Amino acid sequence: MSIDADRIYCLLSQVPEGRVTTYKFLAHAVGSKGYRAVGQILRNNPYAPHVPCHRVVSSDGSIGGFMGNRSGVHIQKKKKLLRGEGVKIKGNTLSDFSSIVVSDFR
DNA sequence: GCGCTTATCGCAC
DNA sequence: GTGCGATAAGCGC
Numbered sequence: 001m002s003i004d005a006d007r008i009y010c011l012l013s014q015v016p017e018g019r020v021t022t023y024k025f026l027a028h029a030v031g032s033k034g035y036r037a038v039g040q041i042l043r044n045n046p047y048a049p050h051v052p053c054h055r056v057v058s059s060d061g062s063i064g065g066f067m068g069n070r071s072g073v074h075i076q077k078k079k080k081l082l083r084g085e086g087v088k089i090k091g092n093t094l095s096d097f098s099s100i101v102v103s104d105f106r
Numbered sequence: 107g108c109g110c111t112t113a114t115c116g117c118a119c
Numbered sequence: 120g121t122g123c124g125a126t127a128a129g130c131g132c
Contacts (some may be wrong), residue, residue: 003115023126027115034115039125044117058126066127 003032005041009051009104012042018086020094021102024059028104039064055077059099063089 007030015021023035034040042053054075058064065076067105090094 001115005116024128027126032115033127033128035112035117035125036124037117040116040118040123043125048121053125056125059128065124067125 002029003030003034003037003041005026006044008038008041009047012051012053012056014105015052015055015102018082019100019102020055020057020087020097022057022059022080022106023064024106025103026056043067054081056096057097057101061094061101062092063094 008026011026011029012021017054023038025101026034026038027033030038038056042051042056045051053066054063056094063079066075066078075092079092087100094100
């Protein structure tokens with residue numbers, strides 16, 4: 001089955017500020033194991049600012065990478081942005097990730 | 107305990 | 120039609 005990109009955007013859209021989600025759960029939420037596919041959809045991001053791709057992190061709580069290449073220093077800005085929303089970031093990983101990760105969309 | 111490899115899905119070329 | 124890419128999980132050493 002295919003991952004409904006619209007579903008990804010919908011779930012991500014309902015994630016409040018100061019909270020993040022993981023590729024694994026997003027993929028699982030749509031009923032697929034295409035963890036990478038989720039990132040791929042976010043990579044194109046047709047919904048742009050409506051879909052806070054920087055709010056999506058890896059299952060380990062690490063930022064992983066955004067904008068198609070983790071080399072993007074923009075990640076640093078994202079981390080700071082998330083921190084401004086109430087998300088504490090440690091290096092390349094979320095400190096309170098386990099406390100802010102939304103693993104239950106329903 | 108840490109590292110590398112395999113599996114999986116979507117999008118771009 | 121093929122290849123690459125924002126990951127995840129498992130197996131090996």
